[in-house]
Amino acid sequence: MIAPRRFLPSIPSLLALEAVDRLGSASAAAEELSLTQSAISRQLKTMEEQLGVAxxxxSQMRLHLTPAAKEYVQVARTALNQLAQASLKLKANPTGGSLNLSILPAFGMHWLAPRLQDFARRHPEVTVNLNTRLRPFDFDTxxxxxxxxxxxxxxxGVNYLPIMREDVVPVCAxxxxxxxxxxxxxxxxxxLLHLETRPEAWEKWFTAQGREISGVQGMxxxxxxxxxxxxxxxxxxxLLPTYLVEADLAAGRLVxxxxxxGVSLGNFYLVWPxxxxxxxPLRSFRVWLQGRIDQAPNT
Structure with a gap:
C-alpha cells in the first residue's frame, strides 16, 4: 500500500528540492527547471508546510539543505530517477514487456548479441535494452x-543461471x-597486457603452467x-577468451x-535480484537463454 497522500510531496516540489541541493541556489535551480526563483521558493515552502519539517x-546568498533534508533528498533523487527510467521504458515500448539487461562488453558483443535476433523472433513482445557495467552493482539503486x-x-542477493565457462589463451602478434x-x-x-577487472589473471595462468610468479606489470x-x-x-x-580470438587466430592476425x-578464470552467469x-520479460529471457545453453557447444 502506498503511504497516505499527505506524506507524498508533489513532483515539482521534489524536483525543486533536488535541484537546490545539487546546484546550491534557488536561482540556479530556477534556471535549470525553467521557473522563476520565487516559484522555487514557493515549492520548498509548500513542502516544508506539508511535511512539518524545516x-x-x-546563509548569505546560498541555500543549504538541513541534515535531515540531505538524507531525504538522496531517497527522493533515487525515486525521481526510477520514475524517469520507467517513463522511458513506457515510451520505448508502450505495449509493455521491456527488459533492462546489464552486459559485459566483449561477451555482450561477441556471444550474446549474435543470438539476440533469435530471442527477438521468438518474443517480439519484449524489448531488450542493453547497457554496460564492468562490475557488480546494487540492483536496488x-x-x-x-x-x-x-x-x-x-x-x-541474486539468483544465478550458469551460461558458460570462459577459457583464456595467451596470444600475440x-x-x-x-x-x-x-x-x-x-x-x-x-x-604482458592486463585487464583492470582481472588483475591476477597472469599469476593464475602461470600457476596453471607450473610456474609461480608475482608482481607482473604491464599495460x-x-x-x-x-x-x-x-x-x-x-x-x-x-590472455584473451577463446570465443573472442577464434577469428583472429584463423586469419593469422594472432598466434x-x-x-x-588451458586455463579458466571463471564462468559467465545471468543474475537477477x-x-x-x-x-x-525476464522469465521469457531466462527460459530462452537456458534453451540456448542446453544446445551448447553449437549455441
Missing part, C-alpha cells in the same frame, strides 16, 4: 532487471613470437576489445604464445 538553511556476471558466485617460443621463460620476460586496459587490438598491433601478449594447459518478483 528543509532549508539560508540501478534500473536493471538482470545482468551478465563473470567470475564466481560472489554477487550477494605473429612477429612477436620468438624462435624459442617453446620455452616459457620468453613469456615471463615479454610485455592496463579496461576492456577486452582495446586489449585485443593492442595485441594485434604488437604491443604485448594478452598462440604458448601451447600449455532475489528481492524482486520475476517479471514476465
Amino acid at each position: 528543509l532549508i538553511q539560508r 540501478e534500473q536493471f532487471d538482470a545482468a551478465i556476471h563473470f567470475g564466481q558466485r560472489d554477487w550477494a 605473429p612477429d612477436m613470437l620468438p624462435d624459442d617460443s617453446d620455452d616459457i621463460e620468453w613469456l615471463i620476460k615479454a610485455p 592496463l586496459f579496461d576492456q577486452f576489445s582495446t586489449m585485443g587490438q593492442a595485441t594485434i598491433h604488437g604491443l604485448g601478449v594478452a 598462440p604464445a604458448w601451447h600449455g594447459p 532475489q528481492s524482486r518478483a520475476e517479471s514476465e
Whole structure:
C-alpha cells in the first residue's frame, strides 16, 4: 500500500528540492527547471508546510539543505530517477514487456548479441535494452532487471543461471613470437597486457603452467576489445577468451604464445535480484537463454 497522500510531496516540489541541493541556489535551480526563483521558493515552502519539517538553511546568498533534508533528498533523487527510467521504458515500448539487461562488453558483443535476433523472433513482445557495467552493482539503486556476471558466485542477493565457462589463451602478434617460443621463460620476460577487472589473471595462468610468479606489470586496459587490438598491433601478449580470438587466430592476425594447459578464470552467469518478483520479460529471457545453453557447444 502506498503511504497516505499527505506524506507524498508533489513532483515539482521534489524536483525543486533536488535541484537546490545539487546546484546550491534557488536561482540556479530556477534556471535549470525553467521557473522563476520565487516559484522555487514557493515549492520548498509548500513542502516544508506539508511535511512539518524545516528543509532549508539560508546563509548569505546560498541555500543549504538541513541534515535531515540531505538524507531525504538522496531517497527522493533515487525515486525521481526510477520514475524517469520507467517513463522511458513506457515510451520505448508502450505495449509493455521491456527488459533492462546489464552486459559485459566483449561477451555482450561477441556471444550474446549474435543470438539476440533469435530471442527477438521468438518474443517480439519484449524489448531488450542493453547497457554496460564492468562490475557488480546494487540492483536496488540501478534500473536493471538482470545482468551478465563473470567470475564466481560472489554477487550477494541474486539468483544465478550458469551460461558458460570462459577459457583464456595467451596470444600475440605473429612477429612477436620468438624462435624459442617453446620455452616459457620468453613469456615471463615479454610485455604482458592486463585487464583492470582481472588483475591476477597472469599469476593464475602461470600457476596453471607450473610456474609461480608475482608482481607482473604491464599495460592496463579496461576492456577486452582495446586489449585485443593492442595485441594485434604488437604491443604485448594478452590472455584473451577463446570465443573472442577464434577469428583472429584463423586469419593469422594472432598466434598462440604458448601451447600449455588451458586455463579458466571463471564462468559467465545471468543474475537477477532475489528481492524482486520475476517479471514476465525476464522469465521469457531466462527460459530462452537456458534453451540456448542446453544446445551448447553449437549455441
